[in-house]
Amino acid sequence: MNKENKKNYYIIADLHLSEVRVQATALFERFLADITNKDNSLYILGDFFDYWIGDDAISPFNLHIADLLAHAHDSGLQIYFMSGNRDFLIGQRFAKRAKITLVSDPHVLVLSKITILLMHGDLLCTDDKSYQIFRKIVRNKLIQWLYLRLPLRLREKLAKGIRITSHKKNAKYKVIDVTEKGIQKYLGKHKTLIHGHTHLFNIHHQQNYIRYVLGDWFKNASYVHIDRHCNIHLLRYFKK
Numbered sequence: 001m002n003k004e005n006k007k008n009y010y011i012i013a014d015l016h017l018s019e020v021r022v023q024a025t026a027l028f029e030r031f032l033a034d035i036t037n038k039d040n041s042l043y044i045l046g047d048f049f050d051y052w053i054g055d056d057a058i059s060p061f062n063l064h065i066a067d068l069l070a071h072a073h074d075s076g077l078q079i080y081f082m083s084g085n086r087d088f089l090i091g092q093r094f095a096k097r098a099k100i101t102l103v104s105d106p107h108v109l110v111l112s113k114i115t116i117l118l119m120h121g122d123l124l125c126t127d128d129k130s131y132q133i134f135r136k137i138v139r140n141k142l143i144q145w146l147y148l149r150l151p152l153r154l155r156e157k158l159a160k161g162i163r164i165t166s167h168k169k170n171a172k173y174k175v176i177d178v179t180e181k182g183i184q185k186y187l188g189k190h191k192t193l194i195h196g197h198t199h200l201f202n203i204h205h206q207q208n209y210i211r212y213v214l215g216d217w218f219k220n221a222s223y224v225h226i227d228r229h230c231n232i233h234l235l236r237y238f239k240k
């Protein structure tokens, strides 16, 4: 069998882009230019933005990023976007503007020879009980509807409060990793899992599956490349 994928796939996560992350933004602009052509697809697996308080509160910075993505789309790059715990409020309005396709978490990437489970990764951290409860609350449609009707100042304040609480928690405890229980809950029949969220750049070979963990884009960057023959590589992307 000589079946090949129609596209090469590039997968990234945890860029945490914001006005103050100038380096990460510059790195992403170069990366996007490098991979933009009609033979490639890009999957963004969440926490692309450091925070998101609603599609109606779009800043000049966010608009700049939307234009970059839209331009890449117009040059032939297909872009799929899964949101993370920082940017889960991204909606159709932004998607339309940036010409990206929103996908849910988890998402199955069906290739010519294999299927790959794509996730942000926070759902896999089942030991973090308080976070999983918090996640259920903030992903509730009614809660989101109410939040999006608050004045922008208040939304900003609430989002900042959540970020500070999460930083304090991360400083107090060691990094909370994914669990085997969490993985088994979602893996199903798939033999390959790719996720971000923990920023723990690595490849884990298990008996029945392989797990690729993307790193963040704070100093350098990382991405997964899948070629037309379904070869998967976890790579670093360095600043010049």
Ligand SMILES: [Mn+2]
Pocket (backbone or CB within 6 Å): 046, 047, 084, 085, 086, 120, 122, 196, 197, 198
């Ligand atoms: Mn995350």
